[in-house]
Amino acid sequence: MTEDALVEIRNLSIDFATGRGAVHALREVNLSVGRRRIVGLVGESGSGKSTLALALLGLLPENTSKVTGSIELEGKNLLALKPEQLEHLRGRRIAMIFQDPMTALNPVFTIGTQLVDAQRNRHPRLGRKELLKRAAAMLTRVGISDPKTRLSAYPHQLSGGMRQRVMIAMALLCEPDVLIADEPTTALDVTIEAQIVDLIKDIQAEFSGSIIFVSHSLGLISELCDEVAVMYAGKVVESGPTRSLFERPSHPYTQALLACEIDPDTEPGERLVTIKGGLPDLVDVPSGCIFAARCPARFDKCSQEPALREVAPGHNAACWLV
Amino acid sequence: MAESKTIEVENISVTFAGGVQAVAGISLKLSVGETLGLVGESGSGKTTLAKALVGLNRPESGRVVVEGRDLTGLTRSDRLWLRQRVQMIFQDPLSSLSPRFTIRKLLAEPLAIHGLNAKERWPAVLDLMSRLGLAETQLDKFPHQVSGGQARRVAIARALVADPSFLIADEPTAGLDVSVQGELLNLLSDLQQRFSLGILIVSHNLNVIGRVTDRVAIMYLGKVVEEGPTREVFRAPKHPYTRALLSANPVIDPEHKRKKIVLSGEIPSPSKPPAGCRFHTRCPNVQPRCREEEPLLTEAENGRRYACHFPLESAA
Numbered sequence: 001m002t003e004d005a006l007v008e009i010r011n012l013s014i015d016f017a018t019g020r021g022a023v024h025a026l027r028e029v030n031l032s033v034g035r036r037r038i039v040g041l042v043g044e045s046g047s048g049k050s051t052l053a054l055a056l057l058g059l060l061p062e063n064t065s066k067v068t069g070s071i072e073l074e075g076k077n078l079l080a081l082k083p084e085q086l087e088h089l090r091g092r093r094i095a096m097i098f099q100d101p102m103t104a105l106n107p108v109f110t111i112g113t114q115l116v117d118a119q120r121n122r123h124p125r126l127g128r129k130e131l132l133k134r135a136a137a138m139l140t141r142v143g144i145s146d147p148k149t150r151l152s153a154y155p156h157q158l159s160g161g162m163r164q165r166v167m168i169a170m171a172l173l174c175e176p177d178v179l180i181a182d183e184p185t186t187a188l189d190v191t192i193e194a195q196i197v198d199l200i201k202d203i204q205a206e207f208s209g210s211i212i213f214v215s216h217s218l219g220l221i222s223e224l225c226d227e228v229a230v231m232y233a234g235k236v237v238e239s240g241p242t243r244s245l246f247e248r249p250s251h252p253y254t255q256a257l258l259a260c261e262i263d264p265d266t267e268p269g270e271r272l273v274t275i276k277g278g279l280p281d282l283v284d285v286p287s288g289c290i291f292a293a294r295c296p297a298r299f300d301k302c303s304q305e306p307a308l309r310e311v312a313p314g315h316n317a318a319c320w321l322v
Numbered sequence: 323m324a325e326s327k328t329i330e331v332e333n334i335s336v337t338f339a340g341g342v343q344a345v346a347g348i349s350l351k352l353s354v355g356e357t358l359g360l361v362g363e364s365g366s367g368k369t370t371l372a373k374a375l376v377g378l379n380r381p382e383s384g385r386v387v388v389e390g391r392d393l394t395g396l397t398r399s400d401r402l403w404l405r406q407r408v409q410m411i412f413q414d415p416l417s418s419l420s421p422r423f424t425i426r427k428l429l430a431e432p433l434a435i436h437g438l439n440a441k442e443r444w445p446a447v448l449d450l451m452s453r454l455g456l457a458e459t460q461l462d463k464f465p466h467q468v469s470g471g472q473a474r475r476v477a478i479a480r481a482l483v484a485d486p487s488f489l490i491a492d493e494p495t496a497g498l499d500v501s502v503q504g505e506l507l508n509l510l511s512d513l514q515q516r517f518s519l520g521i522l523i524v525s526h527n528l529n530v531i532g533r534v535t536d537r538v539a540i541m542y543l544g545k546v547v548e549e550g551p552t553r554e555v556f557r558a559p560k561h562p563y564t565r566a567l568l569s570a571n572p573v574i575d576p577e578h579k580r581k582k583i584v585l586s587g588e589i590p591s592p593s594k595p596p597a598g599c600r601f602h603t604r605c606p607n608v609q610p611r612c613r614e615e616e617p618l619l620t621e622a623e624n625g626r627r628y629a630c631h632f633p634l635e636s637a638a
Contacts, residue, residue: 044499159588160364189363190526191585191604194570198584216499219572246576260500261574262529272504272533278469 006210007033007056007178011069014051014060021283022065025051027234029069030308033178038204038211040225040242042218042257046279047231049214053180056212057096058086073178091121095176099183101163105155111166112151115139118170138169142199161192168199177209184213185220197224218261222246227314230254233279233290236308240315250317253291289319297321327354327389327487329375329408329520334384336370342593344370346544347384349619354487354520357511359531359552361567362541365592368524371541372490375522376410377401389487406436409481410490414497415474419465425476426461432484447483453516454479454509471502475509482513488520489513495530507534528571532556537625540564543592543600546619550626558636560628563601599631607632 009031015022026048033039041049054060056071058078071078073093078086098104106114115135116128123131132151139147142165155163164184171179181200185193201224204211215221221228222242229239230251238251249255259273277294280286286293288303295302301320308316329352336345344367352358352375362368373379374386377396386393388407393400412418419428429447433440448458454475465473474494481489494510495503511534514521525531531538532552539549540563548561559565569583587604590596596603602612611631619629 044501161588189589190528190570191363191566192588193572194582194584195586197572198582217572218500219574222574222576223572223578243576246574257500258574260504262504262533272507274504274508275501 004035005032006035006074007031007212008072009052009069010072012052012055012071013066013068014048014055014064015066016061017063017065018283023282024285025234025282026055027285029231029234029236031229031236031239033210033212034227035210036204036208037227038200038213038225040221040228041212041214041231042216042221042228043231044216044257044279046233046282048234049231050182051234052231053096053182053212053214056178056180057090057094058083059090088121091118091174091176093176094178094180095171095174097164097167097171097179097181097184100187101160101167102155102187104167105163107155110152110154111158115151115166115170115173119173122174134173135169138173139166142166142169142172143195144169160188161195164188164192164196165199168196168203172203172207178212179207179209180212180214182214183216193220200224218257230257233285234282235290235318237291237319238315238317239308240312244312244315248311248315250311250315250322251291251319252295252297252321254317256294256296327520328352328387329389329488330385330387331371331375332385332387334371334374334381334386336367336374336379336381340593343544343595344592345374345381346595348541348544348546349384350539350546350549352488352520352522355514355518356537357514357521357523357535359535359538360522360524360541361526361528361531361538363526363589365543365589366541367544367592368541369492372410372492372522372524375488375490376408377404378410402436406484407486408488408490409484409486410492411477411481411494413493415477416465416470418477419473419480421465424462424464425456425468428465428476428480429461429483432480436484438484443483447479450479450482453512471498471505474506478509478513482517485517486519488522490522490524492524493526494523495525495527503530510534528556528568540567543590543595545600545629546627547601547630548626548628549619550622550628551624554624554626558634560622560626560633561601561630562605562607562634564628565634566604566606599629607634 009029012026012029014026015024043049067079112132116131119131136147136151139150144150144165185196213225225242228242228245229236232253238254249258256275275294289306292298292302306318306320308318309322311317311322331348331350333347333349334345335347337343348371360368370379374381377393430440433443456475460468495506523535535552538552538555539546542563548564559568566583566585585604590603598614599612599617602608617629617631619627621627
């Protein structure tokens with residue numbers, strides 16, 4: 001827990017109702033996001049990283065059957081807010097950049113109209129002209145040339161990279177305290193991805209808020225984030241400052257994920273590392289350590305659930321071996 | 323067989339209605355026992371080229387020669403023969419499998435189509451299944467009843483039951499978690515050795531390409547800009563685009579030691595490729611000559627080829 005935490009998530013558990021019973025999508029997640037920090041959430045499909053992002057926005061799906069714990073934004077518990085109060089926060093204090101800008105942008109409105117609408121909540125007193133001016137300035141800021149022309153364009157008339165820049169501009173126009181980026185570069189080509197990552201770094205340098213960057217790419221996370229939380233099957237299994245985490249990966253799952261990354265410098269023909277087995281059933285969650293069934297270092301004690309323990313300053317891992 | 327077991331692509335171009343030239347004069351060769359990687363960003367024409375190799379796209383000029391047979395002006399029987407020699411696995415395995423067929427039927431269908439004796443062949447099919455880690459108990463399930471990873475294996479099994487010489491894999495690891503990506507790649511290399519396949523892997527994942535291919539061709543806007551043995555191309559790229567691609571590839575680097583080359587600008591539209599060198603609008607080393615004269619793909623040492631007026635010097 002940092003002193004000046006902007007977002008403090010405590011013991012957050014979320015269940016979804018399904019025909020088979022409750023899916024325990026998140027279990028007792030703790031995460032602290034400091035001001036002006038980029039925090040990476042990394043994990044594979046089913047790890048709960050997107051559920052966590054949606055919970056922050058108050059956009060959990062309708063079949064959410066249980067939410068316990070708290071999400072505090074500067075001391076105010078978002079989970080206790082009424083829907084209209086949450087709506088007030090969204091687009092003012094919390095904004096999101098989605099994975100696929102083509103589906104997040106409305107195809108029948110111009111970029112200008114959408115950028116204006118995005119600011120209404122933040123600047124209810126400003127007129128359309130003023131808001132368009134701000135939109136044009138922000139498009140220039142995110143590296144779109146000829147912003148005037150772009151404002152009257154429709155999403156399909158822009159390239160994928162440009163659409164993602166529009167999404168980022170839209171989020172920044174809300175001047176949020178917390179910006180959530182959910183896999184913002186997966187739909188982009190590598191050379192464009194590098195441009196967007198550079199842009200996020202630039203924004204961070206002059207932005208007073210925090211960024212939560214959700215990704216399955218350890219490479220991207222290592223390049224961009226100050227801190228990382230590694231998630232597995234609804235739990236944070238390891239978290240800490242990026243450097244410490246990559247230097248001393250302490251949870252066997254983090255170690256396995258790192259080992260699975262393909263190192264292009266090794267000899268071709270060597271077998272690639274995989275993690276045997278699959279995700280545990282999140283309806284009937286096994287007792288003990290959640291990773292035990294796939295863990296190469298499993299021993300007797302793993303039948304009890306390990307708590308997060310400190311490996312290095314601010315760096316914790318939930319494993320009996322640390 | 324007297325003919326060489328290769329697929330040879332000779333100067334093919336593929337143009338779509340509307341005048342988009344997706345593939346603009348490409349020559350490549352794939353031999354059995356070899357894995358060739360095809361790398362490029364969206365719109366570079368890599369999938370179009372891959373489809374031309376299985377006869378799904380007709381080139382407007384140039385030739386595709388499979389095991390000595392020219393595919394230009396394919397007849398119906400040629401097509402059937404081609405499908406047996408060259409098989410493709412698609413990006414999304416589930417959508418490439420009929421939801422109304424059981425896995426048994428999905429695997430038997432290619433045998434029937436190619437007039438192979440299913441009874442005689444069935445032990446080989448079962449052997450293939452066990453190599454792929456599919457249990458016989460799954461034969462009577464439908465594709466949606468097995469996991470995504472298993473559906474992918476069924477798609478691979480289906481591609482291999484008729485004993486092809488070549489396998490074209492379009493983004494075989496797209497959408498896979500890293501923990502299972504390695505499993506699929508290990509599988510492909512096992513199958514290659516077992517059946518001495520020639521494999522073409524289309525991917526934008528440079529780590530995958532770097533690890534599993536023998537040779538690599540880098541595409542940009544419908545052209546091959548560089549080709550050669552993967553290790554050498556990755557170690558010392560000659561084309562500035564190859565270098566930029568390799569540099570943009572995210573790697574684990576928490577101390578930020580690596581300096582990236584970030585290309586400016588967007589990928590131009592393939593319907594209006596720039597004059598001269600197609601990469602000149604984004605090239606960090608652009609010279610006046612690049613804007614006017616298109617560089618040709620020229621042969622260099624160690625079986626390498628590249629198309630650049632000012633190739634990069636090997637880093638000392």
